[in-house]
Amino acid sequence: MTVTVRIKRLAHGADLPLPAYETDGAAGLDLRAAIATPMILAPGGRALVPTGLVFELPGGHEGQVRPRSGLAAKHGVTVLNTPGTIDSDYRGEVKVILINLGAEPFAIESGSRIAQLVVAPVTRAMLVEADALSDSARGEGGFGSTGR
Numbered sequence: 001m002t003v004t005v006r007i008k009r010l011a012h013g014a015d016l017p018l019p020a021y022e023t024d025g026a027a028g029l030d031l032r033a034a035i036a037t038p039m040i041l042a043p044g045g046r047a048l049v050p051t052g053l054v055f056e057l058p059g060g061h062e063g064q065v066r067p068r069s070g071l072a073a074k075h076g077v078t079v080l081n082t083p084g085t086i087d088s089d090y091r092g093e094v095k096v097i098l099i100n101l102g103a104e105p106f107a108i109e110s111g112s113r114i115a116q117l118v119v120a121p122v123t124r125a126m127l128v129e130a131d132a133l134s135d136s137a138r139g140e141g142g143f144g145s146t147g148r
Ligand SMILES: O=c1ccn([C@H]2C[C@H](O)[C@@H](COP(=O)(O)OP(=O)(O)OP(=O)(O)O)O2)c(=O)[nH]1
Pocket: 065, 081, 083, 084, 085, 086, 087, 088, 090, 093, 094, 095, 096, 097
């Protein structure tokens, strides 16, 4: 499924390529760091990394900011709030909250692909308050109630 997404590049990201799907079947658009000078993420450190991008997602859709598995596997660098939620009515710059869970400092250069954005449909709930809810086989069991 394809939807049209309007996108604006901010001045500090104007020289970077638009996010792109790296392969025909890729689910995520890689997001790049739009930074004037390299950032160093110390072990255990986190940073709000600008992308220089503003999206206009179509109604009924969200953007999910997800980690790149390569950064996680090789460096322990991931998205702290994964999946970050980009609302369709958000018109601010998309930023990525990265955290370094690895043992070494991690350098982020301008243009580094730091995360990926998956555009996904959203189902919104119409809440109906009720005094009693239907029975189910699971009932109140959770948090490991079915065993290992
Ligand atoms: O990783 C993220 C997550 C969110 N956002 C932007 C887009 C999103 O639409 C907005 C609000 O995100 P969220 O609802 O997760 O944050 P909040 O702490 O609840 O802030 P708000 O009170 O603005 O909703 O912040 C990002 O740029 N990156």
